[in-house]
Amino acid sequence: MRYQIRHAIVKYAADTILEDVNFEIHDHEKIAIIGRNGCGKTTLLKLISGEVEMANPDSDEECGIVMAGKQRIGYLRQISFEDSSIKVEEEILKVFAPVFSCEKRMQELTEQMKTDTSEHLLKEYAALQAKMEALRGYTYRRDMETMFQRFGFALKDLQRPIGTFSGGQQTKVAFVKLLLSQPDIMLLDEPFSALDYQTRLNVSDDIGKILKSSGKPAILVTHDISEAISMADRVLILSARPATVRKIIDIDLDISDRTPLSSRNAPDFKKYFNIIWKELNENA
Numbered sequence: 001m002r003y004q005i006r007h008a009i010v011k012y013a014a015d016t017i018l019e020d021v022n023f024e025i026h027d028h029e030k031i032a033i034i035g036r037n038g039c040g041k042t043t044l045l046k047l048i049s050g051e052v053e054m055a056n057p058d059s060d061e062e063c064g065i066v067m068a069g070k071q072r073i074g075y076l077r078q079i080s081f082e083d084s085s086i087k088v089e090e091e092i093l094k095v096f097a098p099v100f101s102c103e104k105r106m107q108e109l110t111e112q113m114k115t116d117t118s119e120h121l122l123k124e125y126a127a128l129q130a131k132m133e134a135l136r137g138y139t140y141r142r143d144m145e146t147m148f149q150r151f152g153f154a155l156k157d158l159q160r161p162i163g164t165f166s167g168g169q170q171t172k173v174a175f176v177k178l179l180l181s182q183p184d185i186m187l188l189d190e191p192f193s194a195l196d197y198q199t200r201l202n203v204s205d206d207i208g209k210i211l212k213s214s215g216k217p218a219i220l221v222t223h224d225i226s227e228a229i230s231m232a233d234r235v236l237i238l239s240a241r242p243a244t245v246r247k248i249i250d251i252d253l254d255i256s257d258r259t260p261l262s263s264r265n266a267p268d269f270k271k272y273f274n275i276i277w278k279e280l281n282e283n284a
Contacts, residue, residue, distance in 0.1 A: 002027055002217060003048070003185060004066040010043055011055040017043045019242035025185060030211065031219045032228035034276065035238030035246075041221045044238070045187045048219065049073045074183025078190050079174045084163030088173055091162055092144055095180045099137035102128050136182070147176050150210065168199040175207055179214060186211070186218040192227070201261065204231060208260035225280075229253075229272045230263040237279050247279055 003025040010018040017040045025031065025048075033041050046052045050073065056063050081091060109125045136143055145155055151172040162170060171191060178186060191207075192200045208231050211218050222228050228235045232251055239246040253266035263269060
């Protein structure tokens with residue numbers, strides 16, 4: 001178990017959004033969260049990310065959030081870039097701001113230590129070296145180029161303005177940034193919602209394969225039942241507000257080399273679709 005929420009309640013003023021929510025995130029698994037509009041799916045992601053807090057953290061020892069050590073949360077909201085005129089490389093390099101800050105301080109210390117070799121400066125420099133290693137700061141450009149090419153881009157595309165890319169390509173760029181941030185858990189808030197149907201299928205298939213190979217747990221919020229089944233190991237169905245976990249469905253399609261696209265052709269796909277459809281309708 002990597003992350004666990006126990007009996008969570010989330011309120012905005014007097015309005016209860018989530019009530020008695022319980023679930024766990026395990027290593028490597030992909031979870032889809034589905035439910036009616038406005039039921040609290042995004043609020044649940046914000047609770048996991050730490051953007052909102054439980055209303056009852058101290059009410060009972062059985063309530064709270066339990067993590068297997070410190071977890072770095074990567075949160076991908078619906079895709080949008082503030083400035084579509086900047087080059088893709090500039091956008092991706094924003095991920096490495098901590099590396100550049102560390103690098104700058106190391107350069108300053110190098111100059112200082114030409115005339116001052118005080119122990120505290122040497123210790124600070126050694127600590128920064130360790131931090132650079134942890135951040136993969138010495139290999140960030142190679143990592144960026146490798147990840148960029150893994151999503152099907154050519155290196156020359158790094159010099160193109162973001163606005164010249166299609167919606168599907170921009171979604172892939174956003175995932176490049178997410179993975180380069182080295183999250184322990186990935187939160188995906190309807191990342192394919194702005195794409196047309198065919199592009200959505202192709203991009204979700206490409207990204208689903210890469211997420212699977214990353215070995216990192218991921219939680220996907222979606223309104224699309226087929227997308228939830230095809231991309232997840234478990235589907236978590238939220239009730240109407242105040243939302244609780246109505247049901248958790250394990251997806252076992254029993255196919256080899258499962259991908260999002262191949263999942264849609266699995267013999268049991270329709271069975272799972274009907275189960276989830278029924279749960280959502282009963283909860284309408």
